[in-house]
Amino acid sequence: MRPLFRINPQDNVAVALRPLVRGEALTLEGRLLRAGEDIPQGHKMALDRIPAGARVIKYGCPIGAASGPIEAGAWVHSHNLRTLLNEDPVYTWGGPKTPGPAPSPPSLQVYRRADGQTGIRNEIWIIPTVGCINQIARTLAAWGEAEFCLRGAGPQGADRIDGVHAWTHPHGCSQLGEDHEAARRILAGLARHPNAGAVLVLGLGCENNSLDSFRESLGPYAQDTRRMAFLSCQDCGDEIAEGKRLLSRLAGYAGQARREEAGPEGLILGLKCGGSDGLSGITANPLAGRVCDAFCAWGAGAILSEIPEIFGAEQLLLDRCESREVFDQAAALIENFKTYYRAQGQVIYENPSPGNKAGGISTLEEKSCGCVQKGGSSPIRGACRYGEQVRGPGLRLLEGPGNDIVSTTALSAAGAQLILFTTGRGTPLGAPAPVIKIASNSALARRKPAWIDFDAGRLLTEDADQVCAALLHLLAEVISGRVKTRNEERDSREIALFKNGVTL
Secondary structure, three states: OOOEEOOOOOOOEEEEOOOEOOOOEEEEOOEEEEOOOOEOOOOEEEOOOEOOOOEEEEOOEEEEEEOOOEOOOOEEOOOOEEOOOOOOOOOOOOOOOOOOOOOOOOOEEEEEOOOOOEEOOOEEEEEEOOHHHHHHHHHHHHHHHHHHHHOOOOOOOHHHOOEEEEOOOOOOOOEOHHHHHHHHHHHHHHHOOOOEEEEEEEEOOOOOOOHHHHHHHHHHHHHOOOOEEEEEHHHOOOHHHHHHHHHHHHHHHHOOOOOEEEOOOOOEEEEEEOOOOOOOOOOHHHHHHHHHHHHHHOOOEEEEOOHHHHOOOHHHHHOOEOOHHHHHHHHHHHHHHHHHHHHOOOOOOOOOOHHHHHOOOOOHHHHHHHHHHHHOOOOEEEEEOOOOOOOOOEEEEEOOOOOHHHHHHHHHHHOOOEEEEEEOOOOOOOOOOOEEEEEOOHHHHHHOOOOOOEEHHHHHOOOHHHHHHHHHHHHHHHHOOOOOOHHHHOOOOOOOOOOOOOEO
16 A cells, blocks of 8 residues: 555645654655654644745645644644634635536435335434433334334335334423524424335423424325324323324335335435544545435435534535525534534534544544545535525535534434445444444454445555446445444434524
């Protein structure tokens, strides 16, 4: 394997693809270099002398400034690199861009729902409106899983149900204002999700997020008594027995669903990264970006969230807004998240995490420049609030934090049927929607085969088109139900809701 990789011809640093030893002679682009010190894998080495205060360039963009003189061959990291970001940048719009060509779309096997949405799983979801009844929801989910999925003992056709899941959470009461409304929007988004062939909504009976108000949030979906059922636990003598009865009825309906052949249109791909390292921006994230571009070219949708983790690379995304109206929406979304930080008295650029730094990421702009590559090069067609639903083709920004579990929940509630999750350090986290974990390096893929679905480290030694084709094939298999993701196999799936205000 080559020892160094320069991402962009303008870069004055290169990334170590393996650990480098002090004094080691290295060749990059026909040039002889020497490592001035030990440099860990994924970290940066200076290609030339960088004067104090001069910009350090990676991805063709500044990722900070030298806090002191940096000699050629030196290790470049947080000890000699400082951020250049300020909290009040001025954004500009340069007009729409045209993405490149895409490969031929695959033929898939999917579920067509009554509302026109496309599902890739046929599950029963149990959604408690309030955290007080989480255990009831878990008990019913365990019973339903055994009754309809493991033993196939349910109503006719119920053996075609992929799983029964309870999305438990601590909210739904003792919240005020936007927190309460945001929690209800997220739960309503999950109730409308096309991967759920049927939904049981559980209420306690005295919570703020009452069944009546939740029905209003669902709109016409609440009237579909075949797909949805509601149970108020305080209003029945034996809520477990009544819950089992309702689940049996829902299983009878959901079990009638059948997959049919279709193209990627109607699918929405969620994009997420977590536990990133210095190779994430070279392998896993650009690979996810190629998949994003392919899906958008095929008439599918894609969602990029984690707004605090695009700080420092905002302009790269804003340049791709398809209209001035979308640019204004996206810029406002980014500024609103910065206002949230300021209101909490927090530093906007308090990032990256200790794990990111250990993996070779030194500043937020470096992390962000790598992060936004998951969105490929497709035009941005809209910007959505936290808890809003995404419909239609093309790439959209979604308001939400970088926190992995909150972000994957927001992507699922927005309508993503599948999430691509890139990681350099590794994480077992799952979400309501199936999650494909993409390792930035082959060592992680070998070390954590129960966590990782795809090894993007192959890009360092294999043809990029072939690696992308292999990932697209895996996606087609997962979408069509022929392959389960690692998190599905381990039943690692949960939700978390974003909280901003007061808890009573």
